Amino acid sequence: MAKKFIAYFDYLGYKEFILNNSSDHLKTRAGHILRDIEISLGQGKYLPLQHGAIVADLSSTRINCLNISDTVIFWTNDDSIESLEELLLVAYEFNWREILYSFPVRGIICYDEMEMISSQQKNMAGAIYSPNLIYGKGLVQAHLKADNLSWAGSVVDETVIEQIKDKVDIPSFLSPFAKLYTAPYKNPEIYGNAEEYTLNLIKGDLDKESFNNVEQGIIAAFRNDNKSIDNPRVQEILKNTIVYLKTYLSI
Template identity: 25%
Template sequence: MDCYEGKRYVAFFDIIGFKSWIKTDGSKKVFEYVKGYLDMMIKSSLPEATVNADMSVNFKIEYVNYIYFSDTIVYYTKDDSYESFKSLIIASNAFMNVFISGVSYMVRGCISYGEFYVDTETNSYIGQALIDAYELEESINWLGLCFDKPAVETENFSKFQHEYPHIIHKSLVPTLKTNLYPYALNWADNSKDKNGAIIPKPYETYKSLNEGISFNAYKSLNNCLERRTKEIIDNPKELEKVTERIENTIKFIEYCENYKKSL
């Protein structure tokens, strides 16, 4: 049993198109996928986790824990230290990269900071940080991870951005509801610092399972669009929204790549 009280960082993720996925493949097939592969992806995204040939995962809960239900995935830190914040970014980046680039499903998320109370024995997860992350995640018009204002205002955010300026940038398009331009994570980046990989490379993690898997972000985003198009082919209005979301994502990744070259 784990109990946490007080302020910490929370990353909220939502799988886009989950309802259509169930409608297309059926509840049982989606359930089996979530129970097996999604569970493995969530655990293996934790820092220093390793995936075995039988798809079991060796991991430990040191700085970041998680919970997921249906189409919602939540990572949260044990405290508000810099190491915890950094570990949350690593986990979030790895999860987004393998989910979008590995299996070509769309996901978006948000990291916030604030009160978040946890009791794993009773499955109780309550706090303003979770609400804030959920509300901002709903309004971003791209596939990615953004940072809510409370998280940006912490010293840990400034420290991380100073150390790794190519990983976090201002979004290029505003949010749908509040017309803000929040900071966003370049989840397609797999850079290394002088001490090793700050953001782990998903291919190295998963190559024992999928030798032929592609972690090309552009190709995977196109695969996401093709998959979603088949699901909503009779809904041109929704298809227009999805296409715009993918285009915004590609523009952001291209911007980040060009910025990195200028350093």
Template identity: 20%
Template structure:
């Protein structure tokens, strides 16, 4: 991941991620403890995941060259993901609308969901495709980075409609990837075949259930971790002195556990 200068307005892939219960954790713990945890999050999630993504990208580009798809290299070499965070919210967007950028963003968000959960911070996210602009305003104190656009607004709205810890990819993003013809279709089909993307009846607000493509964050666990996490999802919602005596939190937990068990059944 790299921080790009002023950008857009441009149509790219966008994700919005929200850490559930983070405000409550802040109020229930010493700020020094939260800061220490935040530093761990920055290292493990941001730095280490970025390195893993770069290795994945390099592997794909190398494979393109070996199978005679050199004409695609220029399109993908400059692909990257940028981000802007405020407290418990994280905006992410790609530098372009290539199929590789979509693959990188979905993998990155998927890993974030898993690792936030492991560290006791269940999260929720949405990925879409839309307009993003970044403007740096010089003030008398320090540069102010402003991120805005319809893509950001839509991802934020979609994230907030879900009632679980999980993530969805909307049809607009998937449809645009498929416009990349053979490679886009190959990329999406591969993600479905590996059960990285799954069709799922997602629990939404107002008691609604809608069919979406969801990120299967459970694929990041090995068999031993799978068993342990299945018994520990409720505990992850209570980590850092968070309470779960509110019915809205209990519903999120139940829906998250159901998804986990459903994916466990599908992977047998």
């Protein structure tokens, strides 16, 4: 089984989102989720529709995507630096767009084995058979590490660093997308309590007024869709997310 670069994201509070909202609201927000995935994949390219509407242009992306319930997975077809750079562009866009404006996520970018079997058939009775089987050690490792994160944010796993360290200058290659930070984990003794590259939430720095505005946007994203932030675990995740945002404050 071939190894590739994988970006794995989970939506935080998805069960509460489903249980606390009407079918109409869920349909609208599902459309927003798919819109954000497509915008991230399109990397700023759009196609015009009738009456001035536009949709993301996915015609030239080399990044694969599968969305199942509260999980979004992007992955490359190979392990080239060019493919990783495009994956980082997509993952960076998706990460900040969701956390700052839509729906908190946490994620991992790793390098490991993953394969997918996908098809769709519809029989004469109208029944659909649609297998979307994904498997591989990379998927399991990404899920375990993402599930252990205690913030809305994403990290670049050491497996990526090890794969590219002899091919590029790590700091200069990753600086458009990520910076070093000690990400919070539920079990730091498992994943270490050391700096690793974390996807940026902001380009550049924030003054105090801009910081306050972004902070309120993150809090709103945690509360959107009738989600509660009173749970101690949610409070911890929100607090850790704001602590990370403070690293962008200009002095």
